[in-house]
Amino acid sequence: MVKKVGIGLLGLGTVGSGVYRILTERGKTLTQRAGVDVEVKGILVRNPAAGRRVTVEGGLLTTDPERILNNPDISIVVEVLGGEEPARTYIERALRAGKTVATANKEVIAKHGVELLGLAREQKVDLLFEASVAGGIPLLRPLQESLAGEDVEAVYGIVNGTTNYMLTAMDKEGLDFAEVLAAAQRKGYAEADPTADIAGHDAARKLAILASIAFNTQVPIDKVYCSGIEEITAADIAGARELGYVIKLLAIARRVEEGIEVRVHPALLPQGHPLSTVDGVYNAVMVQGWAVGTLMFYGAGAGQMPTGSAVVGDIIAAAKNLFSGLRGQPRVGFAPGVPVIPLEEVETRYYLRLRVVPEPGVLGVVTRLCSQEGVELVSLDIKNWGQDSANLIIRTQRVKEKAFRGALAALRKEARVHEVESYIRLEGED
Amino acid sequence: MVKKVGIGLLGLGTVGSGVYRILTERGKTLTQRAGVDVEVKGILVRNPAAGRRVTVEGGLLTTDPERILNNPDISIVVEVLGGEEPARTYIERALRAGKTVATANKEVIAKHGVELLGLAREQKVDLLFEASVAGGIPLLRPLQESLAGEDVEAVYGIVNGTTNYMLTAMDKEGLDFAEVLAAAQRKGYAEADPTADIAGHDAARKLAILASIAFNTQVPIDKVYCSGIEEITAADIAGARELGYVIKLLAIARRVEEGIEVRVHPALLPQGHPLSTVDGVYNAVMVQGWAVGTLMFYGAGAGQMPTGSAVVGDIIAAAKNLFSGLRGQPRVGFAPGVPVIPLEEVETRYYLRLRVVPEPGVLGVVTRLCSQEGVELVSLDIKNWGQDSANLIIRTQRVKEKAFRGALAALRKEARVHEVESYIRLEGED
Structure with missing residues (x-):
């Protein structure tokens, strides 16, 4: 009992090409395995004459969004344009036209997900976005x-x-930030303007979505603390490895008594941690639940075919809901807003590297300055003891961000501390 | 808009207690997050006076299955008795009575899943079994x-x-099989009769279910090749580690041109493989798809609360289907039977340890005997060269099982080979 459904694609870039390939090259799997016969009825592109990664029947391409958004043969609109506009407007218009929407757009969902989900519910259609995260x-x-x-x-x-x-390449090949960025750009892993990735904005958007789903609450994107990898050096990575850690850019959402914390930043992870071996362009997300304990979901976090696969999963789910008349049923309810803890109240451990005056009393001074601000140390190692300076490598106990900031300020004022060379949060051990 | 549903538990052992705890201690989460209000209406136990892991309202316990199976207040029956009978009969009776069933019972599903799923479809109810695998x-x-x-x-x-x-403990602590088995039994990780686990039967049942779902076909449990860990020695594990491998009991289902292969056996995995660091009682399953590439799902494979969590996930799904009138809709269609490849036709690589007569020509003899049977070698290392014997450590290229058996027989007949000490399949590198 195979049912037919017409879909329209907004965009035919990397992800769009992947979706198109799966739908056309693996149509038989879809009908056999999912009982759904998907037919692409139109594809919005900027330039129909442009070179493509996929061969598309000529008549399908259009530069006119109305041919998708106002097409009665299209029940499911697949938005794979990326970026905030015009994607958001098209999604809204598709929903208003009574069409179900599947999107891979983390920016739109992170910023406008709640309104768009509300609109989808009103219109009794679905808005699905599995491909927007991981x-x-x-x-x-x-x-x-x-x-x-x-x-x-x-x-x-x-x-x-x-x-x-980039972090994997810096670690395995000992390269510095600028070199690996150039290599990533050559390989197409980083964009010409890499800011969204390296400054952590992309991860922050995904985390806002993930945390909203995990905790059934609206986590506004501007409440997500976000710090990128721009300042991570080869020396940081080598130093971390010496202590038994690797450095990863982590997205973390955690429920604490007073609310939830949501933050994206580089972190040291112990080498035995399941996330420490997630290398290259792979993604992995751990979920910790009261009953289920710790789960990990691992796989390709980007790319034409993997992301296309997630979109196709949504298309099938949407088609099934369409046939069963179950469209527009939220899969989870959103609880009234849970407060996001301000960063100053967040507790973590810290790794800290100082360059200090090499004199015997300096350890006592540093320890005392930290302690006065409420920052207690777990370990303190001396490296590169020289004529003019020495390095102190410090690991702290769990401490509130504001206390740590206080200690940093005190250390920077202290004459015997030449410089705070780096500080990175420490996760994955308690 | 919270909807009420009455459920009945068959069994209150490890998993049953977990389910009961989640439903009673986290009822608020269920209503808030899933919009479902679950009420336990009865629990079948053998002895209501027995000591329990959980405190249960006295009136709920019964020794009479009819109080669950014929109770009009119960829409969802949760079968957590384990074992083939009477579990199978109760599941069948519940389905016939028009009740949805959630079960953690891999034995019943592996052996009778297809008939029971057919019955559920006829009766327009659901039969869910997420907890039966991993x-x-x-x-x-x-x-x-x-x-x-x-x-x-x-x-x-x-x-x-x-x-x-057990394999992790043998590896990390250098203990031998009998010692770790005793330790596992003391800790409750192995049963008094550990056969189902150590002989691989439990894994084979899970694999039959997993492969049936992954390939949309019925994989009969008696077609799953199954070999356990009874013969793995501390020496095997140490030898593997020396070559850069760990030994794991793997369950493998793979689609090949002629059909599918399904097998459970110990295997050497390279130390960098994602499964190689899955230690202790944790489980992990990799899924390889045409478009999505490689995924891994990792977490607790057993235990009261994790398995209870999976059952509760099924209860919520069942309740939602109940309310939406969508019961009894198979989530995937089963394609007509795909043949299971006989073991002799399965291709793998092999690790092989021989004890041989220590004379110069012996390497040539072994290489030639293997080659005559179509088994080509990738590496050959000599260890423990002594007066009377030496060890040959061999890794083969990919070879059909029947060719490997031929080589084994030839080696065993050869006078210069004292003994085939062990052979283990090699997975995770090609």
């Missing part, structure tokens, strides 16, 4: 369905492939 | 839903916590 990895649907009864305590992981590729 | 890890539902459009090429992984705990 590419091909089934994550949002398992969180919403398999773990619907689970009290989620934390979700955290590696959700940006570009920065993970 | 405990708390969301796996069957993501495969059926998120990956409904994916051409699955292989599923493989570690699906038995007992044997993984």
